[in-house]
Amino acid sequence: MKSHPSQEQLIDYLHGELAPGEDAGVLLHLEGCDPCRTRYEDEARLSESLRSFARASEREFPPGVRASILSAIETSQSQPGWTGRLAGWLRPVVAIPVAAAVVIAAFAGYDSALHSGRTTIDAAYYLDDHAALTSAVPFSEGNIVPTALFTTENADGTQ
Amino acid sequence: MARNNGLLFFAALALGVTPSPPPPADLLRDAMTAPQRISYVGEVQVLRIGAQHSDATIYRIEHRAPDLTRRWYLAPQDLYGDSIVSRGSTTYSIDVKRQHVVVSQGEDADQQIAERGNFDILMANYHAVYAPDENLSGRTVHVVLLNNKYTGQTTMRVQIDAQTHLLLERQQYATNGSLIAQTRMEQIRYTNAIPAALFQIPSGMARVNGAARGQESTDVAQVISSAGFAARVPKYLPEGFSPIAGDVVSIKNVPTLHLIYSDGIRTVSLFQNEKDAAVDLSHYRAIATTVADHPAHYVEEGPTVLLAWADGNHHFALVGELSLEELEKIGASVLP
Numbered sequence: 001m002k003s004h005p006s007q008e009q010l011i012d013y014l015h016g017e018l019a020p021g022e023d024a025g026v027l028l029h030l031e032g033c034d035p036c037r038t039r040y041e042d043e044a045r046l047s048e049s050l051r052s053f054a055r056a057s058e059r060e061f062p063p064g065v066r067a068s069i070l071s072a073i074e075t076s077q078s079q080p081g082w083t084g085r086l087a088g089w090l091r092p093v094v095a096i097p098v099a100a101a102v103v104i105a106a107f108a109g110y111d112s113a114l115h116s117g118r119t120t121i122d123a124a125y126y127l128d129d130h131a132a133l134t135s136a137v138p139f140s141e142g143n144i145v146p147t148a149l150f151t152t153e154n155a156d157g158t159q
Numbered sequence: 160m161a162r163n164n165g166l167l168f169f170a171a172l173a174l175g176v177t178p179s180p181p182p183p184a185d186l187l188r189d190a191m192t193a194p195q196r197i198s199y200v201g202e203v204q205v206l207r208i209g210a211q212h213s214d215a216t217i218y219r220i221e222h223r224a225p226d227l228t229r230r231w232y233l234a235p236q237d238l239y240g241d242s243i244v245s246r247g248s249t250t251y252s253i254d255v256k257r258q259h260v261v262v263s264q265g266e267d268a269d270q271q272i273a274e275r276g277n278f279d280i281l282m283a284n285y286h287a288v289y290a291p292d293e294n295l296s297g298r299t300v301h302v303v304l305l306n307n308k309y310t311g312q313t314t315m316r317v318q319i320d321a322q323t324h325l326l327l328e329r330q331q332y333a334t335n336g337s338l339i340a341q342t343r344m345e346q347i348r349y350t351n352a353i354p355a356a357l358f359q360i361p362s363g364m365a366r367v368n369g370a371a372r373g374q375e376s377t378d379v380a381q382v383i384s385s386a387g388f389a390a391r392v393p394k395y396l397p398e399g400f401s402p403i404a405g406d407v408v409s410i411k412n413v414p415t416l417h418l419i420y421s422d423g424i425r426t427v428s429l430f431q432n433e434k435d436a437a438v439d440l441s442h443y444r445a446i447a448t449t450v451a452d453h454p455a456h457y458v459e460e461g462p463t464v465l466l467a468w469a470d471g472n473h474h475f476a477l478v479g480e481l482s483l484e485e486l487e488k489i490g491a492s493v494l495p
Contacts, residue, residue, distance in 0.1 A: 045258070119411050120439035121432075123458060123465055123476070130428040130463070130478040133375060133404060133419050137426055138191055138278050139317060139329055144205050144216050 183287035201347040207461030263369030281423025284399035339462035386416040388433040395492035427479030438467035451491035
């Protein structure tokens with residue numbers, strides 16, 4: 001590749017989206033062109049920051065959420081007839097969104113409790129400290145990968 | 160004198176002399192200290208196998224005796240290019256993606272003393288017996304099985320280079336006999352020609368301090384009394400387990416007591432605080448369970464299980480390579 005790769009090409013190269021021939025051309029170019037390598041590294045850093053942010057923001061429903069929804073569906077389907085008018089409210093078309101809303105509200109409550117200012121300690125710290133202290137045990141694996149290499153949290157607990 | 164020993168050692172290597180094995184306990188003791196006198200390069204593969212998922216780590220290793228080591232990660236993909244440099248008791252975790260170096264301080268001298276004490280615990284709880292020699296990556300290895308004295312089961316199998324006494328492979332088994340961890344050295348090459356420059360820390364990267372660690376001590380009673388709160392200890396431990404170390408550290412201004420128990424191979428840590436600081440499991444797939452009727456959650460990282468629960472403002476976390484059932488049993492005995 002004689003000309004400098006475009007920004008789009010660099011981004012596609014970073015994500016392995018280029019065709020093999022074009023990919024090899026960009027690689028060769030980067031090895032000999034400092035300005036383009038700097039652009040590439042800037043792009044890689046930005047990409048990694050976004051990925052770290054996405055990882056840190058990623059959340060899963062707490063255990064039991066799926067079970068709660070399924071339980072709500074089952075309950076709505078097995079209501080006896082004597083409930084009459086009430087049964088109308090428990091039809092799946094109504095009950096499922098209601099159950100989901102309740103569960104999401106509960107999840108939000110759980111989430112806000114976690115971030116309500118009450119101190120929490122990341123489980124990674126305990127796993128890491130356990131591995132560090134077991135390194136004095138004969139033939140232990142010790143710390144294969146220190147937390148420092150895969151957490152976004154600093155030593156003082158800040159991000 | 161040390162130089163002469165080194166020359167004799169490499170002369171023996173060149174002649175291909177394989178001495179007859181010493182008693183297994185002596186070989187194990189020698190293997191523990193081999194890295195202090197032998198320099199080598201190779202590739203290490205680590206497998207950690209859990210009930211829910213397993214993980215594999217591969218890194219290149221360059222070790223210059225006695226205490227310079229560099230690990231350069233090849234896998235998993237997220238770690239590719241990152242490295243760890245250990246210079247004496249200081250460890251530098253070099254994160255190329257985030258362009259920073261995390262500096263952590265260890266306690267080598269204390270650790271060597273602790274290792275000797277823990278080796279005695281190992282020998283008190285395990286029978287070391289030879290299995291037939293094998294060949295690993297072209298080198299003859301002595302195979303030693305460590306059989307638990309209480310259950311009779313093989314808990315660990317180690318393969319030790321017959322000439323250098325360097326540990327080349329270790330396998331650890333769960334109580335049901337399944338393999339839970341394997342570490343294997345491949346492409347091993349013994350050499351004294353490892354340039355010191357290899358262990359330099361790259362300049363131009365931001366340096367940050369690693370997570371604060373407490374002053375680790377083997378005087379567990381003293382550590383407990385220094386916790387600053389009414390610490391609890393387990394009334395039940397699996398056979399052969401005893402307290403081996405502990406520390407008190409302030410995490411986010413929360414005094415946290417860490418006690419570690421071991422039978423010489425298997426270990427379990429008990430963390431506790433009395434400041435209502437819960438364990439944040441949000442980055443993990445946490446599963447609900449109970450500890451003596453208290454709601455609890457556990458997560459798995461390969462064969463390591465973390466079990467967290469609370470009793471009022473007193474929060475606990477047990478971490479170890481034991482089964483969930485064993486951890487729950489230990490946890491239940493922690494409660495008053």
